[in-house]
Amino acid sequence: MSALNRKLLRELWQLRGQMASIALVVATGVMTLVTMRGGYETLVEAQAAYYRLARFPDLWVSLERAPEAVRAKLETIPDVARVETRISLAARLDLPEMEAPGLALIVSLPERGRPGLSDIVLRSGRLPAPGARDEVVVSENFATARGLVPGDSVRAIVNGRAWRLHVAGTAISPEHTYAVPPGALFPEDDRYGIFWMRQDAVGPAYDMDGAFNEALLKLAPEADTAAVMAEVDRLLEPYGGRGAYPRSDQFSHQTIQGELDQNRVMGTAIPVVFVGVAAFLLNLVLGRLVATQRTEVGVLKAFGYTDREVGRHYLRFAMVAVAVGTLAGAVLGARLGRAYVDLYGEYFHFPDLRYALSPALLLIASSVSAIAAAAGALTAVRQASRLPPAEAMRPERPARFEAGILERRGVGRSLPPAGRMILRNIERRPFRALISSIGVAFSVAILVIGMFMFDGVGFMMNLQFEVIQREDLALTFQEPVRASVSHQLERLDGVTRVELFRTAPARLRAGHREREVGLQGVPADARLRRVIASSGAVHPVPAQGVVLSERLANKLRVRPGDELEVEVLDGRRSSGSLRVAGVVDDFLGLSATMSLDALHDLAGGAPVVSGAWLSVREDRRADLYRSVKSMPAVAGVASPARMLESFRTQMAESLFVGVGFLLGFASIISVAVLYNGARIALSERSRELASLRVMGFRRGEVATLLLGEQALVTLLAIPCGWVLGYLMSFAVVTSLQTDAYRIPLVVSVRTYALAAVITLVAAAASGWIVRRRVDQLDLIAVLKTRE
Amino acid sequence: MSIPVGPGQEVGSPAAPPIIEARGLTKTYGAGDVEVHALRHVDFTLAAGEFVVILGPSGSGKSTLLNILGGLDVPTAGSLRFRDLDLTGMDGDELTNYRRRHVGFVFQFYNLIPSLTARENVALVTDIATDPMSASEALELVGLEARLDHFPSQLSGGEQQRVAIARAVAKQPDILLCDEPTGALDVETGRLVLEVLDQVNRATGATTAVITHNVAIGLLGDRVVHMSSGEIVETTVNAERASAAEVHW
Ligand SMILES: Nc1ncnc2c1ncn2[C@@H]1O[C@H](COP(=O)(O)OP(=O)(O)OP(=O)(O)O)[C@@H](O)[C@H]1O
Numbered sequence A: 001m002s003a004l005n006r007k008l009l010r011e012l013w014q015l016r017g018q019m020a021s022i023a024l025v026v027a028t029g030v031m032t033l034v035t036m037r038g039g040y041e042t043l044v045e046a047q048a049a050y051y052r053l054a055r056f057p058d059l060w061v062s063l064e065r066a067p068e069a070v071r072a073k074l075e076t077i078p079d080v081a082r083v084e085t086r087i088s089l090a091a092r093l094d095l096p097e098m099e100a101p102g103l104a105l106i107v108s109l110p111e112r113g114r115p116g117l118s119d120i121v122l123r124s125g126r127l128p129a130p131g132a133r134d135e136v137v138v139s140e141n142f143a144t145a146r147g148l149v150p151g152d153s154v155r156a157i158v159n160g161r162a163w164r165l166h167v168a169g170t171a172i173s174p175e176h177t178y179a180v181p182p183g184a185l186f187p188e189d190d191r192y193g194i195f196w197m198r199q200d201a202v203g204p205a206y207d208m209d210g211a212f213n214e215a216l217l218k219l220a221p222e223a224d225t226a227a228v229m230a231e232v233d234r235l236l237e238p239y240g241g242r243g244a245y246p247r248s249d250q251f252s253h254q255t256i257q258g259e260l261d262q263n264r265v266m267g268t269a270i271p272v273v274f275v276g277v278a279a280f281l282l283n284l285v286l287g288r289l290v291a292t293q294r295t296e297v298g299v300l301k302a303f304g305y306t307d308r309e310v311g312r313h314y315l316r317f318a319m320v321a322v323a324v325g326t327l328a329g330a331v332l333g334a335r336l337g338r339a340y341v342d343l344y345g346e347y348f349h350f351p352d353l354r355y356a357l358s359p360a361l362l363l364i365a366s367s368v369s370a371i372a373a374a375a376g377a378l379t380a381v382r383q384a385s386r387l388p389p390a391e392a393m394r395p396e397r398p399a400r401f402e403a404g405i406l407e408r409r410g411v412g413r414s415l416p417p418a419g420r421m422i423l424r425n426i427e428r429r430p431f432r433a434l435i436s437s438i439g440v441a442f443s444v445a446i447l448v449i450g451m452f453m454f455d456g457v458g459f460m461m462n463l464q465f466e467v468i469q470r471e472d473l474a475l476t477f478q479e480p481v482r483a484s485v486s487h488q489l490e491r492l493d494g495v496t497r498v499e500l501f502r503t504a505p506a507r508l509r510a511g512h513r514e515r516e517v518g519l520q521g522v523p524a525d526a527r528l529r530r531v532i533a534s535s536g537a538v539h540p541v542p543a544q545g546v547v548l549s550e551r552l553a554n555k556l557r558v559r560p561g562d563e564l565e566v567e568v569l570d571g572r573r574s575s576g577s578l579r580v581a582g583v584v585d586d587f588l589g590l591s592a593t594m595s596l597d598a599l600h601d602l603a604g605g606a607p608v609v610s611g612a613w614l615s616v617r618e619d620r621r622a623d624l625y626r627s628v629k630s631m632p633a634v635a636g637v638a639s640p641a642r643m644l645e646s647f648r649t650q651m652a653e654s655l656f657v658g659v660g661f662l663l664g665f666a667s668i669i670s671v672a673v674l675y676n677g678a679r680i681a682l683s684e685r686s687r688e689l690a691s692l693r694v695m696g697f698r699r700g701e702v703a704t705l706l707l708g709e710q711a712l713v714t715l716l717a718i719p720c721g722w723v724l725g726y727l728m729s730f731a732v733v734t735s736l737q738t739d740a741y742r743i744p745l746v747v748s749v750r751t752y753a754l755a756a757v758i759t760l761v762a763a764a765a766s767g768w769i770v771r772r773r774v775d776q777l778d779l780i781a782v783l784k785t786r787e
Numbered sequence B: 001m002s003i004p005v006g007p008g009q010e011v012g013s014p015a016a017p018p019i020i021e022a023r024g025l026t027k028t029y030g031a032g033d034v035e036v037h038a039l040r041h042v043d044f045t046l047a048a049g050e051f052v053v054i055l056g057p058s059g060s061g062k063s064t065l066l067n068i069l070g071g072l073d074v075p076t077a078g079s080l081r082f083r084d085l086d087l088t089g090m091d092g093d094e095l096t097n098y099r100r101r102h103v104g105f106v107f108q109f110y111n112l113i114p115s116l117t118a119r120e121n122v123a124l125v126t127d128i129a130t131d132p133m134s135a136s137e138a139l140e141l142v143g144l145e146a147r148l149d150h151f152p153s154q155l156s157g158g159e160q161q162r163v164a165i166a167r168a169v170a171k172q173p174d175i176l177l178c179d180e181p182t183g184a185l186d187v188e189t190g191r192l193v194l195e196v197l198d199q200v201n202r203a204t205g206a207t208t209a210v211i212t213h214n215v216a217i218g219l220l221g222d223r224v225v226h227m228s229s230g231e232i233v234e235t236t237v238n239a240e241r242a243s244a245a246e247v248h249w
């Protein structure tokens, strides 16, 4: 090995603390890139494979009813490669012990064989036998949640008649990866399932024999999607076509795509922050190294080492740190990526999901970090290679000090000498102090964005459970019951108020836009459940018309005063029109609320209700909960207080894990920035500090001088980090907003405080490490060396 | 016995051809009011193999002259030749090449690389030389064969300076330039170092120029050059070089 490389190795070892901290920062960046971005790539590939396997369509369209012959017409549209038709309808399920009604989406399979488009992937059992009218394949998630296996049976209520269905198998489908029941916010696998049945079984039950109400289309490559959609809509107009929509509007696809996009964005943004911090640190550390090695640079050059050779020597310091970091990050990232993909696999159900680290990603990771390292090392390397050899042989001129701006303004006057020294040091190198502060501010910000999510969800849940849901008990009935049930409930001992409600699955339509929702009917004078905006303001329930969530209104492109077509999807399947009476900006999903009486009028038939909200006397609550639950007509009883409680425990757990990760991330940045800052200050000022010690200053006093600067940098960084964190949270909220919900931008004092405390602890830890070095300062050695 | 020679006149060693020839070397630092004339029209010749001692008060331009001769610095005006090579107007890379092939330096403060052992400090230079002696050979030459694997911090000042000399001579340079090699050493150690330099000069034939403040050391050289305020004010030729043991200061 050449003597120069030996020098490199020895000095790397000397600087191991600093180099390790930089390598750690690089490793974290590479790890997140490899985990998240690599995970993203794996998932995207698995998604594509799944779509190929299941022949995932390009276009969907639902309609009222069209005879099977219309299919041939669809097939003649230019650019349409394949058409599949099917029947798709909602049915109620008879599920014991559920708080909300069970629902199934019945989807037809061809009379024999498999569908040409949107095939299902069997997970157990088999397809329904041709001609077997009572056989069904249920979605795997539902089967798992309900403990159903092939051979079991489920009771569905189809067109008012009970129907015992035998489970032939379980399956998954990319159309229903994320299966959310109408009107709900999240998948509720224990009460909502997809039921695949043979077309000749579904058709007669729904009066759809020889007809279809949904068509799926596969397009030719590079087809003009908009043109095909327009043609489909024109063709299906006479059959009650509801407008074709592309993949990007398909709910499951959209949701998964959102999740994947988030991974792509975070998997890029986080590494960028880390790699940026690494570049800054290399700049700091190598800049200092070259400054202390001026004469060594001079000697090398005096003996004929070229500028390039000298520059390359210093560049290698950066490259070694980065190479070690990249390697560690890649190894860790690949392991974590596997766990990460497995986690998503459980959730997405992609068949054949295996994390694979692509060489291209590794190449990107290593070249990006190498480039960042080179950029960070650039000034130092340039300085070393440009130093004229004769100049290098002279010692660096003493640092020039003068009273800085702050001091001239009188800020320092009241400070003790130690304070003034600290202030002058910062003023002499304001840029470095600023960058250090920005680095630490980033770590504060990372903590803020990590924890604000919990604030947002917590805020939402408090609003939901303490402002919106003010009932003590919420009952849902097995079957819709007559409104007179309220008299019975009022008579129960301890019940102080009863409010009835009705939830009707309905399809809202404005022009060609439509949405299935759970239309909620509540008493006009409801006090237990009200329509509440995200600001907490109460919206009155109008006597006529419907109040929509802002996002639902946006989806349908309607404003107050506009008319909506409504089709109630249960019972008599009546339809009519509804005026949008108001739009409310709320957090949760796509709600549509109207007065109970108006809903009765709309739905027609007898005024029935789906459930009731009760206020009860505190002392009777437990008894009532039990007695109401055992009533035969009651399907479920919910207590918001209990829900909130269980939610809070769950939150606390995920808070723990989430914060653990972030804590690690943020601490790596804080410690690396502050530790390196202090080490460099120590190296620059060891003579000064040793002299002070010789003059009789105590260790603590000397350490204060040194660490005061880092303390000030940290204190400055915290408020900046708060602001940065808030801005980044805003960006996160905006990008994570989905159809179903949005996280409110609420950052609690606790989050700010915790972010500050964690950063201070990291600062104290790095201060403590450097403090030990100050304690070990070898006075004689330091003073003996020539400046 | 020494023969004084008047200012401006030149006396080279008549026996050997010149290896370095400088004409009208001028070096100024800064400009305007703060202009410093470090060298003023210096003519200077080094004959192959000779041992020259440069004397002069602090600030007289000794280091400046040596740095320019060694290609570490460039003159503001004047010309400089090394054998057939015109150093005037050479760019940084060419000067580097010149240093790499022909020049060895010894500095007042040794300037060893603290993270490298004695042997490695020498190897640092032999790594890039064309026809070097081995590092241990060079260290043997300065009497440090027993300290090959010691770090600079484990060596005394004199030992460090001897390592520095070994480093400078290991590549078998044509010119050995020493800027106050004994400046940081006590008398005895200084004497030892000078002995080594003398010995190296005799053994390798490297043309040697040594800067010193110490008039007595002048006796060691073939020639003594006196500088003052950026000029060579006097050159004396010693009829015979004294050995380091004979010199007292
Ligand atoms: N980089 C510089 N900028 C300005 N002036 C300089 C610079 N380098 C040297 N000088 C000046 O040039 C003059 C000659 O300096 P030089 O280092 O050659 O003196 P010297 O004879 O080696 O002195 P000493 O015995 O103290 O080492 C001095 O006046 C010095 O101040």
Ligand SMILES: [Mg+2]
Binding pocket: B062, B063, B064, B179
């Ligand atoms: Mg000098």
